[in-house]
Amino acid sequence: MADSVEEKKFCLTEVLDVFKSCLTENKEVLVDQYVAGWRGLVKFMNSLGSIFSFISKDAVSKIQIMINHRNGNNGAEYVTIQSMVKYELDNKLVDLTKSGNFPESGCRTILRLHRALRWLELFLERLRTSTEDGKTSVMCADAYNESLAHHHSWLIRAAAGMAFCTLPGRSTFFEVMNVGPPEQVVAMLGDALPLISEVYQITEDLYTEYNLLNLP
Numbered sequence: 001m002a003d004s005v006e007e008k009k010f011c012l013t014e015v016l017d018v019f020k021s022c023l024t025e026n027k028e029v030l031v032d033q034y035v036a037g038w039r040g041l042v043k044f045m046n047s048l049g050s051i052f053s054f055i056s057k058d059a060v061s062k063i064q065i066m067i068n069h070r071n072g073n074n075g076a077e078y079v080t081i082q083s084m085v086k087y088e089l090d091n092k093l094v095d096l097t098k099s100g101n102f103p104e105s106g107c108r109t110i111l112r113l114h115r116a117l118r119w120l121e122l123f124l125e126r127l128r129t130s131t132e133d134g135k136t137s138v139m140c141a142d143a144y145n146e147s148l149a150h151h152h153s154w155l156i157r158a159a160a161g162m163a164f165c166t167l168p169g170r171s172t173f174f175e176v177m178n179v180g181p182p183e184q185v186v187a188m189l190g191d192a193l194p195l196i197s198e199v200y201q202i203t204e205d206l207y208t209e210y211n212l213l214n215l216p
């Protein structure tokens with residue numbers, strides 16, 4: 001079962017391995033592993049400077065909501081994203097059309113992280129295929145504009161855009177990932193990305209099936 005949010009040293013390979021371990025044999029997405037993957041990424045983001053703290057705060061609060069669900073009386077219903085969706089819908093625990101009684105539903109919270117996972121997938125793919133002089137700020141902004149930005153107000157988009165400009169260059173970025181030389185980073189990303197895409201697609205299909213992609 002999940003525990004509370006805490007600090008630990010970052011290693012990208014380990015974090016991506018956690019995401020890779022999200023899927024069960026039946027292709028269901030395990031909430032504990034999904035949340036643990038985000039916790040690792042947040043640690044990495046925290047090391048990039050305080051300008052990212054408004055993003056980090058939001059991510060941590062969503063992670064904590066999911067940890068609370070897992071640690072609550074109905075934690076067993078939240079083992080996978082699939083069981084969570086069924087449980088919350090069957091018990092009318094989701095605000096489907098406008099915000100109301102369930103601002104912390106698991107379905108809504110995972111949807112926010114799910115959208116961010118698409119950003120991550122796009123960003124990592126850009127990093128993987130980038131050249132030595134590629135700008136991480138541009139890769140990050142392009143990935144954001146293609147995904148999360150569609151769901152954010154202009155104020156958040158502007159703040160995110162400013163934060164992206166402070167991202168270090170590709171080589172420093174690769175160093176902080178703590179994976180090894182650039183060729184190893186590229187190989188590791190090539191290995192991890194298909195699994196991240198699969199987790200994303202399975203969640204996307206589930207949310208499409210239950211018409212949950214626009215939860216307020």
Ligand SMILES: CCCCCCCC/C=C\CCCCCCCC(=O)N[C@@H](COP(=O)(O)O)[C@H](O)/C=C/CCCCCCCCCCCCC
Nearest residue numbers: 041042044045054055058059112113116119148156160177
């Ligand atoms: C090579 C290393 C891998 C990259 C490491 C990436 C580290 C990223 C860690 C965390 C990503 C943050 C996830 C953000 C979740 C945002 C969820 C969201 O959309 N929240 C908004 C809507 O929530 P509600 O109001 O409806 O509850 C909320 O309004 C957003 C607030 C904060 C701004 C979010 C900006 C997201 C930008 C994501 C890019 C992160 C850039 C990291 C740079 C590497």
